[in-house]
Amino acid sequence: MTATISRTPATDEVVLEATGLTKHFPIRRRGRDVARGPARRVHAVDDVDIALRRGRVTALVGESGSGKSTVARLLGQLYPRTAGEIQLHGKSTRVRGGGRKFREYCGRVQLIFQDPFASLNPVHTVRYNLTRALRVHHHAGRGRGDLEAALAELLNQVSLTPPERYLSKFPHELSGGQRQRVAIARALAAHPEALLADEPVSMLDVSIRLGVLNLLRDLKEQMRLAILYITHDIASARYFADETLVMYAGRMVEGGDSETVTQSPGHPYTRLLIASAPDPDQITGTGERFAITDSGEPPSLIDPPAGCRFHPRCPFAMRRCVDELPPRIEIGDAPDHWAACWLFDADTVAGDTPGSAAKSPASVVAPTSPAAVPASGAIPRPSAPADDAGGNPTNPGEAVTR
Numbered sequence: 001m002t003a004t005i006s007r008t009p010a011t012d013e014v015v016l017e018a019t020g021l022t023k024h025f026p027i028r029r030r031g032r033d034v035a036r037g038p039a040r041r042v043h044a045v046d047d048v049d050i051a052l053r054r055g056r057v058t059a060l061v062g063e064s065g066s067g068k069s070t071v072a073r074l075l076g077q078l079y080p081r082t083a084g085e086i087q088l089h090g091k092s093t094r095v096r097g098g099g100r101k102f103r104e105y106c107g108r109v110q111l112i113f114q115d116p117f118a119s120l121n122p123v124h125t126v127r128y129n130l131t132r133a134l135r136v137h138h139h140a141g142r143g144r145g146d147l148e149a150a151l152a153e154l155l156n157q158v159s160l161t162p163p164e165r166y167l168s169k170f171p172h173e174l175s176g177g178q179r180q181r182v183a184i185a186r187a188l189a190a191h192p193e194a195l196l197a198d199e200p201v202s203m204l205d206v207s208i209r210l211g212v213l214n215l216l217r218d219l220k221e222q223m224r225l226a227i228l229y230i231t232h233d234i235a236s237a238r239y240f241a242d243e244t245l246v247m248y249a250g251r252m253v254e255g256g257d258s259e260t261v262t263q264s265p266g267h268p269y270t271r272l273l274i275a276s277a278p279d280p281d282q283i284t285g286t287g288e289r290f291a292i293t294d295s296g297e298p299p300s301l302i303d304p305p306a307g308c309r310f311h312p313r314c315p316f317a318m319r320r321c322v323d324e325l326p327p328r329i330e331i332g333d334a335p336d337h338w339a340a341c342w343l344f345d346a347d348t349v350a351g352d353t354p355g356s357a358a359k360s361p362a363s364v365v366a367p368t369s370p371a372a373v374p375a376s377g378a379i380p381r382p383s384a385p386a387d388d389a390g391g392n393p394t395n396p397g398e399a400v401t402r
């Protein structure tokens with residue numbers, strides 16, 4: 001099987017949209033700390049705009065601690081937000097856990113978590129886990145026949161066939177790939193319009209990740225789902241997502257269609273992510289065009305840097321970067337490709353020199369124009385392993401019994 005990039009025709013129907021999404025977690029204080037100054041907060045997510053469109057996958061990429069999972073939980077309304085608005089089909093919505101409105105919202109927006117073993121109840125069978133989801137969302141039908149048909153359809157949708165082989169299994173009797181497929185089936189039991197997939201393949205063996213990503217892509221195309229795909233693997237974003245957004249230290253720093261963001265990255269942080277991705281070209285020394293050497297760690301989100309949050313690590317930092325937060329600036333090489341970086345502001349670059357405020361100035365060309373950034377070949381496409389519906393490459397549907 002050859003890995004292919006699937007691109008869904010653009011649709012403008014926005015299913016779920018957030019504007020100015022912000023989440024600050026207060027730090028609990030004890031003892032003498034209570035009397036010492038104002039309460040401090042973790043600035044996990046600041047001023048994030050994101051739109052999920054019907055039949056499209058939006059990837060949210062960034063390193064650990066960048067706020068990606070918090071965005072998913074905010075969109076799923078598992079956390080109350082500090083500021084910002086969430087709209088479902090253009091209608092502002094704010095729900096709290098447990099109530100009828102929350103269940104209605106969950107019927108339209110479902111989350112898939114990173115660890116399928118932790119997200120499925122380990123003392124109950126697949127039948128119980130799926131039946132409960134169908135009943136909670138009123139899709140179990142009227143009698144036993146309807147329920148059996150609904151269970152079979154769910155397992156068929158996630159390629160766990162024949163369904164009767166899996167219904168009586170416990171989560172520990174399934175492989176990691178099969179467990180994640182059951183978790184996806186449970187999400188589908190709600191008949192959602194949007195799926196928020198938080199690192200859905202990062203805990204799976206490399207050999208079965210592509211099978212689960214292909215399943216999600218097929219579901220997107222068949223059911224016209226709006227999917228948020230959260231990952232730290234920018235290579236898989238290129239393969240799987242129509243649009244890619246890059247997040248750093250709680251803020252969005254770059255966005256555009258996946259091909260453009262991964263092949264012509266604008267923001268220095270995106271270039272760093274790509275330079276860090278496993279790439280045979282880089283190993284052989286031909287991947288230098290994106291070579292940015294890392295010069296530090298992500299900042300503390302309790303007291304994040306002023307100006308551009310990437311400036312302590314950025315080899316192109318200028319004086320303005322230290323004081324002023326860069327807005328979204330159109331890069332101009334492709335429609336809707338933007339970066340929150342002063343390098344793309346002509347006046348800033350004309351009055352300063354990229355790297356003048358950097359701790360370790362770069363030896364590579366600053367990406368001040370599309371021409372400075374090479375056109376193709378940055379991210380390798382993943383090679384296709386044997387398909388997985390479970391972990392047995394010769395019989396994909398077979399359960400692994402431990």
Ligand code: SF4
Binds near residue numbers: 269310314326341342
């Ligand atoms: Fe941030 Fe300035 Fe570097 Fe752009 S050049 S990423 S604005 S520090």
